[in-house]
Amino acid sequence: MPATLNTAEAAYALGVTDRTVRRHAQAGRLPSTRDPKGALQFDPSDVIAAKQNGLIKSRAVQLTIEDVSTAIEATRSEPAPLPDFLAPATPGSTGELPEWLLTEEVAAVMRLSARTVREQAALGTIPARRFGGQWRIHRSAVAEPAVR
Secondary structure, eight states: OOOOOOHHHHHHHTTTTTTHHHHHHHHTTSOEEEEEOOOEOOOHHHHHHHHHHTTTOOOOOOHHHHHHHHHHHHHHHHHOOOOGGGGGOTOOOOOOOEEEEHHHHHHHHHHHHHHHHHHHHHHHHSSSSEEEEEEEEEHHHHOOOOOO
């Protein structure tokens, strides 16, 4: 075991961020010294004691395999609802897409993030225009997706 731990090593051992370790050291809750360059150094026994005594608590979420498998099953068994513009046409409606779509609507259809759609619109990869600071994508980008 090394004679001293640096901030990153202490943070890793405690399961917290570097910033949290520095904050506890500054408040005096975690004993520390400074090396000749001014970097914080921690005695491993002090770090172990802080962890065992619960002095510094990690906010990491402890998940069991059952929790994860339950979440996966829930997402697989419940289909995502269709966006309003993709819902089946009601009697009296034309059933067509609006001429200009929001980035979120296009993202849902193309299974991309809204950010990716905005980036592609800005690059000119998909036909789009800015209206009032928001990107609107032409329906041709969704109706006939380009294959590259």
